[in-house]
Every structure is written in structure tokens, then in C-alpha cells.
Amino acid sequence: MNSSELRRLYDEQGFVIIPDLVQDELRSALEEASECAIAKTRSGSWKLRRTVGRQFPPYGEGDPDSWGVQHVMHPELGEPIFAQWYTSDPLVNVVRELLECSEDELQMELFNMLINPHSHAFALRWHRDDVREDASEEEERKALSVWHHGVQWNTALYKDSCLYVVPGSHKVPRTPEQRAHSSTLDPPDNPLDMPGAIQVALQPGETVFYNNNILHCATYDPNERRATLHASMGDIRGGATRARNVLQHGLMWMKEERFRDSLNQRGKKMLRQLVTLQENVNGDVGYSLTNK
Secondary structure: OOHHHHHHHHHHHOEEEEOOOOOHHHHHHHHHHHHHHHHHHHHOOOOOEEEOOOOOOOOOOOOOOEEEEOOOOOHHHOOOHHHHHHOOHHHHHHHHHHHOOOHHHEEEEEEEEEEOOOOOOEEEEEEEOOEOOOOOHHHHHHHHOOOOOEEEEEEEOOOEEEEEEOOOOOOOOOOHHHHHOOOOOOOOOOHHHOOOOEEEEEOOOOEEEEOOOOOEEEEEOOOOOOEEEEEEEEEHHHHHHHHHHHHOOOOHHHHOHHHHHOOOHHHHHHHHHHHHHHHHOOOOOOOOOOOO
């Protein structure tokens, strides 16, 4: 698939699946680092996590079970392979194609990991990441008309069929039937009850890139091993439109010298763009969505 076809498909569907971005030797290193990070999270030694019972930040400490590991590039986690992958040529080249930007415009953002909970089976509710569930049709239409100059992705280290999306929904407001399935805080009994929904099945090493305002949800099964690299990258043309979407996750640690010094030149340049974004935002950016 050439660049124009990739971009057309992404723009049309709101997502695209790319195989083999992670070479075998790098995937082995990422698997090892992921297992170490998961073990630290489950033992309680790594506190930056997504807790069962909380779908959106702030995640708090209300439940000992976890469904995600936050900030995997954090130097205290001690796994530099994650930053190596985030700044790797295969990944960055796809992001640049989807964002249609130059390397100098790339902005470092989020890098977390989605994992299977230890003892809870649950689903996340249908949502768009930066449009509230109670938005009116006109509010939704206005929000979806803004291109935020960012892309989100899931890279599966093991088989992953957790994600459900409604193709094309990043462009249009919900139908009345879709709104009925996504206007409350309740998770779905069956995600495929949502009109137009499909299940995204990833093989090990495959990556789904998606517009985070596509209608999407996910299921979590404690019996299905999961370690999926969940990240985003933007470009500086998004300006303040990316601020809340990114800064709500608490990234002040990324301004520390020890993190900057751990990055390659590409990573340092991308980090400078994020620091500039942080410094240009006055006050609390708030949260895109709420847990209650």
C-alpha cells in the first residue's frame, strides 16, 4: 500500500492496520520489557497505572487490579526499549504519512500499555476520546470538523481482539440508534450491538492506527494475555487543540533532564515540541471525559 492509499483509507475509515512494524528481534525485547513493567505494576512497585473501575484519568488507587501501565518511557521504569520503539523509523514513517507532516513538525505525546486485568472481566463504554457522551448533534458535528493533527495506535505484542470501532464514525455525528448505545456511562453487554460496529483483530506485531474520535470501546478478559503498546503522536500544527487530549495524563516528568538525556536526537526534537506545548498552556487543561 503506497502513502496516498494509506492516507485515503485512514481518512475514510478512521483507522488502518499495518503489519510488521516491529521486527522480530525488537519484539522480543519489547515483550521482555513489557513483562517486567507488568510485574512491577501488579506488585504495586509501579504506581502509574489504569485501575479497574476507572475508564478515564484520573485513575486513582481505588482497586488493586490494573488494566494498563502508564508512562512506559518514564526513566524510573527502567525500560529504554520503549522510547527506542517510539522513535523508530518504521513507526515514525507511518505516523508522518498519516499526519502528512515533516519530521521537524512531530510532537512527542503519550506512550502507555494496555494489559489484561488480573481478576476482572469488564468492558469500556462506547466513547470518543475528546467528545463527551452527552454532546448534542451540533456540538458533535463541530468537534468532529476539527482536525487535531494527531494519531493514536495500538501495537499488539500478542493476539489482541479487544478493540471495537465504528468505521467512518470519526467524521459524522452519531445516529439516534448509535446515541442510544453511547449516551450513558454504562458499558455494553455486547459491543457488536452498536450499529456499524466491527471487532478489530490484531495478530502479534500488527498495529492499528486510529483517529481517537472514532466511536470505539474495548473488552478486557483476565484469561486472555494482553500486552498492547498504546500511544499517540502529534504534530505542532495542532497547537492548543492537542493540549487537553495529551496533557490531562500528567506529563511533567517528561521535562526532567534525565528523560531528555535518554533520548536519541529525533526523540529530543519531538520532546522539545511537547515542552513548548506545555509552556504555552495557562492553567489546568481539565479532562476530556469523566468516570461519573
